[in-house]
Amino acid sequence: MFDAKLALRRFAPPLRVRGATLSLIAVATLQAPLAWSQALPEAVVTQREMIVTANPLASFAGAHILKNGGTAADAMVAAQAVLGLVEPQSSGLGGGAFVVYYDAASGTTTTFDAREKAPAAATEDRFAGLGFTTAWQSGLSVGVPGTPRVMEVVHDRYGKMPWPRLLQPAITIAQRGFALTARTSDQVAGLLAANPSCEDRLFFRDPVAFAYFANPDCTAKPAGTRMVNRDYARTLKAMRSGGADAFYLGPIAADIAAAVQGDPAIPGDMTTDDLANYAVIERAPVCITYRGRDVCGMGPPSSGGLAVGQILGILENFALGGDPLDVENVHLFTQAGRLAFADRNLYVGDTDFVTVPAAGMLDKDYLADRALLITDIDMGSAAPGVPPGEFDPAAPDPTAKVSGTSHISIVDRYGNALSMTTTIESSFGNGVMVRGFLLNNELTDFSFAAADADGTPIANRVQPSKRPRSSMSPTIVFDELGRVELVTGSPGGSRIIGYTAQSIMNHIDFGLDPQQSINVPHYMNRNGRTDIETPIPGVTLDYDADALAAALEARGHGVGIIEQTSGLSIIHVVYDEEDDKRRGRGRNRGHGNDRNDFTLIGGGDLRRDGTVAGR
Numbered sequence: 227m228f229d230a231k232l233a234l235r236r237f238a239p240p241l242r243v244r245g246a247t248l249s250l251i252a253v254a255t256l257q258a259p260l261a262w263s264q265a266l267p268e269a270v271v272t273q274r275e276m277i278v279t280a281n282p283l284a285s286f287a288g289a290h291i292l293k294n295g296g297t298a299a300d301a302m303v304a305a306q307a308v309l310g311l312v313e314p315q316s317s318g319l320g321g322g323a324f325v326v327y328y329d330a331a332s333g334t335t336t337t338f339d340a341r342e343k344a345p346a347a348a349t350e351d352r353f354a355g356l357g358f359t360t361a362w363q364s365g366l367s368v369g370v371p372g373t374p375r376v377m378e379v380v381h382d383r384y385g386k387m388p389w390p391r392l393l394q395p396a397i398t399i400a401q402r403g404f405a406l407t408a409r410t411s412d413q414v415a416g417l418l419a420a421n422p423s424c425e426d427r428l429f430f431r432d433p434v435a436f437a438y439f440a441n442p443d444c445t446a447k448p449a450g451t452r453m454v455n456r457d458y459a460r461t462l463k464a465m466r467s468g469g470a471d472a473f474y475l476g477p478i479a480a481d482i483a484a485a486v487q488g489d490p491a492i493p494g495d496m497t498t499d500d501l502a503n504y505a506v507i508e509r510a511p512v513c514i515t516y517r518g519r520d521v522c523g524m525g526p527p528s529s530g531g532l533a534v535g536q537i538l539g540i541l542e543n544f545a546l547g548g549d550p551l552d553v554e555n556v557h558l559f560t561q562a563g564r565l566a567f568a569d570r571n572l573y574v575g576d577t578d579f580v581t582v583p584a585a586g587m588l589d590k591d592y593l594a595d596r597a598l599l600i601t602d603i604d605m606g607s608a609a610p611g612v613p614p615g616e617f618d619p620a621a622p623d624p625t626a627k628v629s630g631t632s633h634i635s636i637v638d639r640y641g642n643a644l645s646m647t648t649t650i651e652s653s654f655g656n657g658v659m660v661r662g663f664l665l666n667n668e669l670t671d672f673s674f675a676a677a678d679a680d681g682t683p684i685a686n687r688v689q690p691s692k693r694p695r696s697s698m699s700p701t702i703v704f705d706e707l708g709r710v711e712l713v714t715g716s717p718g719g720s721r722i723i724g725y726t727a728q729s730i731m732n733h734i735d736f737g738l739d740p741q742q743s744i745n746v747p748h749y750m751n752r753n754g755r756t757d758i759e760t761p762i763p764g765v766t767l768d769y770d771a772d773a774l775a776a777a778l779e780a781r782g783h784g785v786g787i788i789e790q791t792s793g794l795s796i797i798h799v800v801y802d803e804e805d806d807k808r809r810g811r812g813r814n815r816g817h818g819n820d821r822n823d824f825t826l827i828g829g830g831d832l833r834r835d836g837t838v839a840g841r
Contacts (some may be wrong), residue, residue, distance in 0.1 A: 265764065266741075266745050266764065266765070266766075266767065267741050267744070267745065267765070267829070267830070267832055268741055269739040269740055269741035269742070269827050269828060269829050270741075270827070270828045270829070270830075270838040270840075271825060271826070271827055271828075272825075272826045272828070272840040272841055273824075273825055273826070273841065274292075274639045274826075274840065274841045275289075275292040275293070275636075275637060275638045275639045275826070275840045275841060276292075276636070276637050276797050276826040276828045276838065276839070276840035277289055277292060277301055277305060277634070277635070277636045277838075277839055277840060278634070278635045278636075278795035278796065278797060278828050278829070278830050278836065278837070278838045278839075279305050279309060279632070279633075279634050279795060279830075279836070279837060280309070280313055280316065280632045280633065280717070280793045280795070280830075280831070280834045280835055280836055280837075281308070281309060281312050281313045281407070281632075281835050281837065282835065282837040282839075283308050283312050283399060283404060284305045284306075284308040284309045284312060284313070284634075284837075285305065285830075285837040285838065285839040286837075286839050287304045287305055287307075287308045287395035287396065287399075288301035288302070288304050288305035288634070288636065288839065289301070289839035289840055289841075290304070290395060291303075291304045291387060291391075291392060291395075292636075292638055292639070292840060292841075293841060294387070295386065295387070295639075296385070296386060296387045296392075296638070297384055297385055297386050297387075297638050297640060297642050298327070298384070298636040298637065298638045298642040298643060298644040299327070299380045299381050299383070299384035299385040299642070299644065300381065300385045300386060300387045300392055301636050301638065301644075302325075302377070302380060302381075302634055302636060302644050302646055303377045303380075303381050303385070303389070303392040303393070304392045304393070304395050304396070305634050305636075306323075306373065306377055306634065306646070306648060307377070307392070307393050307395070307396035307462060308395055308396045308399060309632055309634075309648070310373075310396070310458075310663055311396055311399060311400050311404070311455060311458055311662075312399070312404055312407070313407070313409075313410065313632055313835075314410065314654065314663070314664055315409075315410055315413050315414075315630050315650075315653045315654045316630045316631055316632040316648075316649070316650065316653075316717060316793075317373070317630070317631065317632040317648040317649055317650055318373065318650055318655075318663045318664055319371065319373055319374050319461065319473065319663040320371050320373070320482075320650055320655060320660065320663045320664050320665045320666050321342065321371055321372075321373050321648065321649050321650035321651070321655065321666040321668065322340050322341045322342040322369065322371060322372035322373055322376075322648075322649060322666065322668060323338075323340045323341075323372060323373050323376050323646055323647065323648035323649065323698075324337065324338070324339060324340065324341065324524040324528055324530075324646070324647055324696070324698050324700050325337060325338040325340070325376060325380055325644065325645070325646045325700065326511060326522060326523060326524060326644070326645045326646075326700045326701065326702050327380065327384060327642070327643070327644050328642060328643040328644075328702055328710055329384060329642060330640050330641030330642045330643075331640075333708070335511050335522055335702065335704075336508055336509075336510070336511065337508070337509050337510070337511050337523075337524050337525070337700075338376050338379060338380060338506050338507070338508055338509075339372075339506065339507040339508075339509050339524075339527070339528075339693070340372030340373060340375060340376030340379075340506045341369075341372055341527055341528070341668075341693040341694070341696060342369025342370055342371055342372055342666055342668040342669070342693065342694070343369055343370045343372075343500070343504060343691050343692065343693050344369060344370075344669055344672070344688060344689065344690060344691060344692050344693075344694070345369075345370065345494070345495050345496045345497065345500045345690070345691075346497070346499070346500055346503075346690050346691050347495040347497070347690065348495065348669075348688055348689065348690050348691075348692075349688065349690070350676035350687050350688050350689060351676065351688075352366060352669070352672070352688045353366065353670070353672070353674040353688070354674070354675075356674065358670060358674075359428070360491075360492070361667075361670050361674070362651075362652055362656060362667045362670050363428045363429060363431065363491050363656060363657055363667075364489055364491045364492035364493075364494065364656065365485075365486045365487065365488075365489030365491070365492055365493045365494025365495075365496075365656070365658075366492055366493075366494050366495075366669065367494075367651075367656045367666075367667035367668070367669045367670045368486045368494050368496055368655075368656055368658075368665045368666060368667065368668075368669065369666055369668035369669045369693075369694070370496060370500045370501055370504045371473075371482075371501075371504070371665075371666060372504065372506060373648060374465065374470045374473040374474070375470045375473075375474065375504060375505070375506050376506045377470065378469055378470040379506045380644075384642065389466070389469065390466045390467070393462045393463075393465060393466045394466075396458075396459075396462055397459045397462050397463060397466070400454070400455045400456065400458045400459035400462070400662070401454070401456060401459045402454075403452040403453055403454040404452070404453055405449070405450050405451070405452060405453070406447055406448070406449055406450060406451040406452075406453050407449060407835060408449035409834060409835060410439075410449075411446050411447060411448055411449045411451075412446075412449075413653050413654070414430075414439045414440060414446035414447070414654075415445070415446035416653075417429035417430065417653065417654065417657075418430060418440060418444055418445070418446060421444070424443070424444035427444075428491060429657060430654075430657055431490050431491060431657060432490070432657055432658040432659055434659045435654070435657055435658060435659035435664065438453075438455070438659060439654075455662045456662070457661050457662030458661070458662025458663060459662070460661070460662070461473070461478060461661045461662050461663065464478065473501075474501045474502055474504060475498075475501075475502055478660075478661055479498045479501040479502065480498055481660050481661055482496070482501060482660050482665070483496050483497050483498045483500075483501065485658050485660045485665065486658075486665065489656075489658060500691075509524075509525055510525070511523060511524070511525065511531065512524070512525040512531040512532055512535060512584055512588065513535070513588075514535035514538060514539050514588045515590075516538040516539065516541075516542055516730070516734065517542060517734055517735070518705075518706045519703050519704060519705060519706070519711060519734060520703070520704040520708070521534070521535060521538060521701060521703050521704075521730060522701065522702050522703075522704065523535065523699055523700060523701040523702075523726075524647075524698065524699065524700055525577075525584055526574055526575065526576065526577045526582045526584065526695075527574075527575065527576040527577070527693040527694065527695055527696060528695075528696040528697070528698050528699070529570040529574040529695055529696065529697055529723070530647075530696065530697055530698050530699030530700070530701075530722060530723055530726065531699065531701070532566075532569075532570065532574060532582075532584060532587050532588065533566040533567065533569075533570045533697070533699070533723040533727075534566075534699050534701060534723055534726050534727045534730070535587075535588045536562070536565065536566035536569060536570075536587060536588065536593060536596075537559070537562045537563055537566045537723070537724075537727040538562075538727060538730060538731070539588060539590060539593035540561075540562040540565055540566070540593050540596055540597045540600075541558060541559065541562050541731065541735075542590075542593075543593070543594055543597035544558050544597070544600075546558065546731065546735040546736070547735060547736070548736075549736075550731075550732055550735075550736045550738070550746050551746070551747065551749075551767075551769055551774060553774060553777040553778060553781070556749045556758070556774065556778065557602075557604070557778065557781055557783075558600065559727075559728065559731065559749065559750070560604075560749060560750060560751035560756045560778075560783070561599075561600040561604070561605060561751070562597075562600070563723075563724055563727075563750050563751040563752060563753070564605060564607070564608040564751050564752075564753045565596045565599065565600075565608050565611070566723070567608075567624075567720075567723075567751075567752045567753035568607075568608040568609060568610040568611070568622075568753050569587055569610050569611060569613065570723075571610070571622040571623055571624045571753070572610040572620060572621075572622045572685070573587065573610070573613075573617055573620065573685060574685065574686070574695050575620075575685035575686045575687075575692075575695055576692045576693045576694070576695070578692070578693070579689055579692050580618050580620070580685045581616050581617050581618045582617060582685070583613045583614070583615035583616065583617040584615075585614075585615055586613030586614035586615035586617075587613045589613060589614055592611065592613050592614060595611070596611055602781060603781050603782045604756070604778075604781055604782035604783040604784075606782075607753055607754070608753055610622065618683075618685065619682060619683075620682065620683060620684060620685040621677060621678035621680075621682040621683065621684050622678075622684070623673040623675075623684045623685070623686045623687075623695070624753070625673065625674075630649060630650050630651055630652050630653045630654060630655060630717075631647060631648065631649035631650075631651075631698065631717030631718065631719070631722070631793075632647070632648050632649070632717050632793060633645075633646065633647045633648070633700070633715040633716050633717055633793055633794070633795045634646045634647075634648065634795060635713040635714065635715060635795040635796060635797050635828075636713070636797075637710065637713060637797050637799060637826055641710070641824075643702055643710045643713050643797075643799075644713070645700035645701055645702050645713050645714065645715050646700055646715070647698035647699065647700045647715050647716075647717065647722070649666070649668070649696075649698065649717070650664055650665075650666040650667070650668070651666050651667045651668045651670060651671065652667050652670070655667050668694060669688070669694060671686075671694035671695060671696060672686055672687065672688045672692075672694040672695075673686045673687050673688075675687070676688065697719060697720040697721075697722045697723050698715075698722055699715055699716070699722050699723055699725075699726040699727075700715040701713075701714050701715055701726055701730065702714075703730060703733075703734075709799070709801060710799050711798065711799055712729075712730065712733055712740075712796065712797070712798055712799070713795075713796065713797040713799075714726055714729045714730060714733075714740075714794065714795070714796045714797075715794070715795060716729070716792045716793050716794040716795070716831070717792070717793040717834075718790070718791065718792050718793065720752055721748075721750065721752070721790060721792070723750075723752075724748065724749075724750030724751075724752070725748060725750075725790075725792040725794060726794075728743075728746075728748060728749070728750070729743045729744070729794055729796055732746055733796075733798065739798060739827050739829065740796035740797065740798050740827055740828055740829030741796075741828075741829030741830075742829075743794070743796060743829065744792070744794045744796065744829045744830070744831050744832075744836075745765070745766055745767050746766070746767055747759035747760075747761055747766045747767060747769060747771070747790075748790040748792060749774075750790075751783075755783075755784045755785065755786050756778055756783040756784065756785050756786070757785075757786045757787075757788050757790065758771055758774055758775060758778075758785060758786070758787055758788075759771070759787075759788070759789070759790040760787055760788060760789055760790075762833065764832075765832045765833060766833075771787045772787070775787055790833075791833050791834065792831055792833055792834075793831045793833065793834040793836060794829070794830075794831045794836070795828075795829075795830060795831070795836060796828065796829045797826055797827070797828045798826070798827040798828070799824050799825075799826060800824060800825045800826075800827060801823060801824050802823045802824065802825075826840065828840070
């Protein structure tokens with residue numbers, strides 16, 4: 227039985243590695259190739275298994291499953307169920323997800339598309355005339371959720387432990403209560419402050435959600451408040467006995483449809499048939515070779531795998547090294563980002579509805595040609611290229627959305643690896659609570675316009691039963707022998723692409739461990755302004771942001787120095803080379819047995835509540 231009160235003590239014992247005593251939740255670096263000017267979080271080292279999530283209770287729940295012999299698939303189910311409870315602004319049963327999974331027994335990698343879908347009644351003019359906030363806080367924004375189904379599908383394929391056992395940690399925490407985090411409380415306060423008055427509420431207009439997160443005087447419940455969610459426990463109990471069907475069929479589905487259709491702002495059109503007909507789609511990963519590694523991620527309807535791959539494929543034409551904050555490295559990364567976003571904004575949509583030139587977008591010759599556009603001066607707004615392959619004539623959708631998203635990275639004792647980005651879209655989804663969980667507002671990821679002024683259709687326009695374009699970028703990197711080397715990903719809206727690509731560049735080009743990669747301040751360009759991160763004492767490397775901004779401005783960049791709230795979860799797998807030689811392991815050979823031929827090095831992002839757990 228999972229006991230939340232014992233979780234910290236149980237899963238954070240001291241661990242002796244190479245003569246140094248480390249905690250499983252550590253606070254300084256293993257190596258320091260940069261001139262670190264302050265004490266910063268350090269990487270965590272384990273020998274058997276590891277999970278990294280954005281919340282301690284979720285990480286400990288997953289670690290509890292791994293400790294008892296569960297697979298990465300099993301631990302994901304437990305962690306996701308807890309995240310939906312303790313980090314409700316970011317993900318949950320009412321949202322969707324993308325999963326990249328490496329199965330060690332077969333040596334294969336696959337992906338699962340659990341993106342939310344538009345209802346069958348949706349039309350291309352769904353958001354015509356609406357501003358983002360109005361659409362967000364309405365029944366029109368709710369897509370058919372995919373998270374419960376993907377939890378079940380991945381478990382059925384790759385799990386070992388009984389399904390009911392995996393939901394028990396979240397049930398226990400929901401019934402016994404947990405401490406509200408400062409991050410959740412602050413986000414509640416921010417949305418409440420945006421309302422005209424306590425009585426005239428758009429944010430938290432749903433009385434159930436309001437009573438759960440806020441005090442009667444319209445103030446947010448403070449951090450540390452004991453939160454009990456018996457409705458959520460009852461929902462999970464229904465799924466414990468009835469599987470995902472308990473969510474998609476029967477009373478829970480009826481309540482979801484009724485809440486959408488009865489939204490007090492603008493009613494939506496989701497039906498119980500939409501829920502009953504939802505299916506997860508297994509898709510091949512999109513991969514690109516980068517400096518000898520295979521970088522594999524999620525293909526359309528996510529733009530993440532393609533855009534991350536394009537950034538890296540363009541950067542491969544340049545020599546990188548030294549300080550990751552050197553102006554030349556920052557310049558090259560931001561220019562590659564401009565080019566990748568130009569293609570992303572034009573070509574990417576749901577491939578069940580539009581033709582996306584995915585292979586052409588990752589073609590090395592095409593990317594080499596795109597790299598020739600980069601000079602010492604900022605190129606300004608980049609135009610999309612013309613990649614090889616077929617594609618539909620389309621107009622660009624350059625909108626960049628904010629996001630309520632989370633990320634889970636796992637490596638289990640058997641060598642399986644999982645990278646999962648999970649979301650309800652904007653903070654607290656659409657703000658309506660049903661049976662203890664929040665509904666998503668994922669459909670605002672569609673273009674609000676169906677075509678441009680000339681009538682050219684937009685690939686990411688609303689269509690019935692279509693999945694909106696996403697930036698989620700769950701990624702697994704394989705070494706030269708085809709072994710899992712890095713598991714990474716982040717929340718952060720369209721910034722996810724930059725966060726994830728930078729984490730891979732930091733690892734491969736600058737030799738940083740996972741926590742060091744996270745500690746480096748972010749920089750990126752989404753084909754607009756170049757943004758560099760405001761340093762955070764004790765969380766990021768201290769650096770002279772004004773000096774870097776001035777150096778970039780001298781190269782023609784428009785620069786913003788802003789907060790960039792990533793939530794990276796990174797695991798680096800380091801192999802015992804002698805043990806591999808003894809066992810005769812080579813490229814793409816699976817490892818289905820309990821094994822101890824690797825060391826795991828992990829990092830969690832303290833820009834949120836990132837936590838590494840394992841043994």
